[in-house]
Amino acid sequence: MELRHLRYFVAVAEARNLTRAAETLFIAQPPLTRAIKQLEEEVGVQLFVRKPRGLELTPGGEFFLEQARQILERVSISVDETRRIARHQKTIFSIGFVPTIFYGQLPLMVRRLRQNRNLEIVLHELKTRDQVEALKAGKIDIGFGRLRIEDPDVEQENLFDEPLIAALPAGHPLTRKPPSLADLSEVPMITFPSGPGPNFSDITLGFFRRRGLRTRVMQQVNDVQTALSLVASGMGFALVPEQVRRLQREGVDYVPLAEDDVTSPVLASRRRGESPNAIMRLTNTILAELVDNRLTGRYP
Structure with a gap:
């Protein structure tokens, strides 16, 4: 046809x-x-x-x-x-992101940027290390991730440190009060993403290792959505960024941890030494406002 x-x-x-x-x-x-x-x-x-x-x-x-x-x-x-x-009537602005960032400020930033009719927003789901390579290759203009990557051509800005919380099966005994990592180490764990690191799974497991705690990883999955589905089925718990609690899931309770130093950075990656154009300046302005809202409690 x-x-x-x-x-x-x-x-x-x-x-x-x-x-x-x-x-x-x-x-x-x-x-x-x-x-x-x-x-x-x-x-x-x-x-x-x-x-x-x-x-x-x-x-x-x-x-x-x-x-x-x-x-x-x-x-x-x-x-x-x-x-x-x-005809260059629209400017392409490409953003790389890891999925766990997309439940917080990033959608608001994209929505604000899309109000500019002369701007075409392109989103790429990429691991932080892949974002660095994409920045160097010119595939993306800015990236949002959680891993610190040392590269002379890319600079990373720590926007804020986000607390991690426990996603537990609804009604689990550990939901009655904030559990410690020692408490959680007795429960089967679900991590994400799967595959070679470094990745968010390495971050979460690292908190247990540094405290001398052993974990029982029941399952490694590709994304947070699948992890929450397994939690809802009672297979175990998962450590997730605080903003994921905005993703309501039947059968899952989100509980803060007893420790207050279990956090994950939210990083913005940009090409080093590049003078920001008008779109990047606008992005930085919106981003600064959203981060301030987050840090002052005006955004969960």
Whole structure:
């Protein structure tokens, strides 16, 4: 099926007459008739029935007309946006992020940036180390992660240190009061992400190791959503950033820890030595406001 088939179909459906539709499309009637027949054969549905006064859409044809109009409209918008970007009427601003950042300030920052109609925001889910490489390659303009990476070409700003909390099965005995890491070490643990480190899993396990505590890792999963699903099923607990509690999940209770030094940094990574352009200055301004809101308690 080609786009021309959809355009031909819409023209015929609106004209209810092959001759008038052909004139509108500036083509001869026989090729238009063949195109409509080919379309019906490919869809496997009769789209028109012939009436004395012209063509009439079948119920299937009515539905297909609505869908065809939507497809053609989306294609038209995509083409217009592509041409606008090619004419430099929009600036592309690419952001790298780790998933656990996306439950806090990042969506608010993206929403504020998108108010600028001349800005095209592109999001890339990347581990912190991959963000550093993407920054150096010019694939992203700023990255948000949790791991400190030493690289002469990239600078990292510690926006704030975020407390980690325990995600426990609802009603678990340890939800009655803030548990210590020693308490949690007696419970099977679910970590994320899986795969080679360093990653957030290494951060969480490190808190136990530095205290001489051994953990029983029941399962390693790829993301926080899956980890919470396993917690809800009673398989164990997970340490998650505080902002994840905004993600309400049935069967999961979020509990602060007894220790107040179990935190994870939220880092912004940028290319070192690069003079900020207008978009980066705007981003920095919005980011400073959101971080201030977070630190002063105006945002959870």
